Amino acid sequence: MKELIEYILQFGNLNKQQLDLVTSKATEIELHKDEYFSEAGKIPRQVGFVVDGVIRGCYYNNKGEEITRCFIPENNMAVDYINFEANAASAEYLQASTNCKLIVFSKQDWEELSYTIVGWDNIKNKMVQKCLYQKSRKSPVISQDATTRYLELLENYPTLTNRVSLSHIASYLGVTQQSLSRIRKNIR
Numbered sequence: 001m002k003e004l005i006e007y008i009l010q011f012g013n014l015n016k017q018q019l020d021l022v023t024s025k026a027t028e029i030e031l032h033k034d035e036y037f038s039e040a041g042k043i044p045r046q047v048g049f050v051v052d053g054v055i056r057g058c059y060y061n062n063k064g065e066e067i068t069r070c071f072i073p074e075n076n077m078a079v080d081y082i083n084f085e086a087n088a089a090s091a092e093y094l095q096a097s098t099n100c101k102l103i104v105f106s107k108q109d110w111e112e113l114s115y116t117i118v119g120w121d122n123i124k125n126k127m128v129q130k131c132l133y134q135k136s137r138k139s140p141v142i143s144q145d146a147t148t149r150y151l152e153l154l155e156n157y158p159t160l161t162n163r164v165s166l167s168h169i170a171s172y173l174g175v176t177q178q179s180l181s182r183i184r185k186n187i188r
Contacts, residue, residue: 001026004049004103007075011126018117025109031055031096038080038094043087046104048078053100054164057135058171059092068172070135071097071157071164077131078102097164146175150183 001023008014008022028051031037037055038044048055055072057080069092072078080090084107105113113120144152150173154161161169170180 001028001103003051003075007049008123008127011130012119012123014117014119014123018120021116022113025105025113026103027105029102029104031100031102033096033099035096036093037078037096037100037102038090040090040093042089044080044084044090044094046079046106047081047084047110048094048102048104050074050076050078051101051103053102054097054160055094055100055102056097056164056168056172057092057094058168066171068168071160071168071172072134073157073160076134077127079131081128081131097168146173146179147183147187149173149175150180151187 004026005019005023008019014022029048031053037048038046040059050072052074054074055078056068057070057072058066058068061067072094078094080092080094082088083090110124114124153169153173166177166180170177173180175183
């Protein structure tokens with residue numbers, strides 16, 4: 001819970017009583033590699049905070065190919081927030097790329113914090129903005145060449161390449177695994 005508290009306090013101040021309420025609403029869960037945190041076609045029911053491991057956001061394109069859209073490593077929120085708030089079915093999956101430990105809040109508990117803690121909405125909005133910004137900013141720019149995209153991946157996620165499958169990295173970069181192998185070989 002310490003990691004979650006440190007994360008929250010980046011966005012605003014809460015007293016001990018308020019922090020105790022936040023932690024009382026939170027539950028720790030573990031996901032095994034390849035398990036889903038949320039699934040396409042279903043309404044997201046919880047907000048997660050990644051304590052250990054990597055979650056990836058992915059979807060299937062109109063050709064049925066799996067596309068990795070983002071990676072969510074430790075100390076970040078994992079949630080399809082727009083659909084969570086709208087009570088709408090998600091169009092993508094949030095899946096464990098590694099074994100993961102998360103701190104989660106149910107929708108009811110997440111909303112209850114807004115009703116109970118003065119200033120929680122402001123903190124929550126800042127956390128959500130960071131989450132949405134990271135998802136959009138870290139997607140590779142397809143107009144760049146593949147080597148540039150890979151180098152940016154290494155810059156944005158320095159430890160990721162040793163932790164998640166190369167097929168997910170290739171999908172994220174929009175290249176084949178063979179192309180990814182060539183790129184990695186050329187920059188060593």
